Amino acid sequence: TTFDIAVVPGDGIGPEVIAEARRVLQSVLDAASVAVTWTEYSLGAAHWVETGETLSEATLERLRGHDAILFGAVGADPQDTRIPSGLIERELLLKLRFSLDHSINLRPARTYPGTATPLAGDPEIDFVVVREGTEGPYVGNGGTIRRGTAHEIATEVSLNTAHGVRRVVADAFSRAAQRRGRLTLVHKHNVLTHAGDLWRRTVEEAAAEHPEVSWDYMHVDAATIHMVQDPARFDVIVTDNLFGDILTDLAAAVTGGIGLAASGSINVEGSAPSMFEPVHGSAPDIAGRQIADPTAAVLSGVLMLQHLGLAEPAARLEQAVHAQLAEWARDPEAARGLSTAQRGEALLARLG
């Protein structure tokens, strides 16, 4: 079989980091005699300015045909007033997640050699956030009446279904069982009683089927405290779309690794391709200068290989990244001033 990958380099530093991710992915796949084809799609803020397309139904249909999507970063320079605020996020990024039923937004949070955390004591951190991806307050179900008057009312509705919550909770328990066997449900059930009750019952039911996993519950506000005071306590966090959005940025901050964080938007049923994407944005301020670090894009590629069942090349690539970062941590001079491409080449050399 040939793996058929869609590539969306996107805006800003997206194309630079994705070029390196592709090269190293190609290398480990070649070494494993796995055939792969890459099909590039032009999408993002620049593409919208040129063509008026955010994400057409035709493009979406073509994307559906691939085995996975490797995604760079999209988003305009905030100074660029031609692009309406939020347009690309909603009409491209969120539209992909919703249309392709990306029920799980997977975000590992860990420390890497050579990257100090902003926390005193520089703890070692290694957990993963399993964020729901298609429901909650993200469904776009809000409205406004009497806009602009003293009587304006604006609503936002969070929708939560047994279907949506069960599949993300099941996935989180499986991951916990394969890790350190600890799961933390984060919600705010003392205030959001209906949604919180659904989440809690769902976790209780899944827990009964996973005696090998121990679990606890934390309110989202308290979770931020634990994430600052003792992030090493977490193994797998399962949470809703909005709390997951907030906690994964906080997680990236406490690990010191916003530049290194990878993510996967996963369709668990396999009814559409999953998508793998570095968490850093398009960083227009440093774009085109070959100074962006491709590590997060490469690690997103590792998540993609794992998802495609290519465990061996995934492990090889991940180990190469860790070994390379460890070497640069021991000898920071060797890494200083390396271009994006040179960082990719260092990995290629290491992979042999």
Next chain:
Amino acid sequence: TTFDIAVVPGDGIGPEVIAEARRVLQSVLDAASVAVTWTEYSLGAAHWVETGETLSEATLERLRGHDAILFGAVGADPQDTRIPSGLIERELLLKLRFSLDHSINLRPARTYPGTATPLAGDPEIDFVVVREGTEGPYVGNGGTIRRGTAHEIATEVSLNTAHGVRRVVADAFSRAAQRRGRLTLVHKHNVLTHAGDLWRRTVEEAAAEHPEVSWDYMHVDAATIHMVQDPARFDVIVTDNLFGDILTDLAAAVTGGIGLAASGSINVEGSAPSMFEPVHGSAPDIAGRQIADPTAAVLSGVLMLQHLGLAEPAARLEQAVHAQLAEWARDPEAARGLSTAQRGEALLARLG
């Protein structure tokens, strides 16, 4: 005039810390020849177990008659299964905020001498979060259908009104004008477009009337990163009820001061008494042992004096707290093992 204060010592360490707050407040008020009466109310988890009352209409009516409420902490021991989860929070704490129209939840976040932050470099932090207190996802407007089945749907509705947002934004701009003149709106308007739009327009309108205040906008996820990486950048944060709940716990964590954080639930129109409360909970594990630190309760008393227009005794008390903490920071031996009451007495001695 005599100031007529309601006191709710509450559960756990509440009574211990409130006793000290009352003593030092009495002292600064005596010195300023300000008359005060204190009326104690028994409310909280223990009171509910004894009487079945969370907060009756009759008690609420009596509370309405006071000039302000000094609140300790409420909440059962989590091991105590007699108290339904969330009951005291919703039927007492949130009921007070909503019934007394506590439109602003004021939460200063700052570092104090002798308390290290968990952040590398131990930065100095001094900002205040002005959290909306009566709207957003806290309104209890949710529902469930087909509970317990595979077709269950649970909703939570966030309600946001021009009335509610305007008054908190106006208050935040006034505070910013009296501080360092910087305001940050935190929301998630790229996803919660209707509520986010109302907040943004409201801030833009208020900004036009406050040219002395500069403002910026941050998505809530990005705000957590800045709060870890550069908390000193914040002066006044204005945000909705849920984001404020999350960010104030994070703020307390990064300042290292969960044990020192004070808060005020303020009725800006003066139509009902405002309420002042340490952010730490009832801490049942250390209750009754005279080891709780009364500082957060005392600083909540400072906020109460400020709110009542008693600027001079407020400043005296605040300075005494800072001087005392600074002394103990220089001579940690002197503070070691001090009881809750001895900490109160140290402040009393300092006040003269």
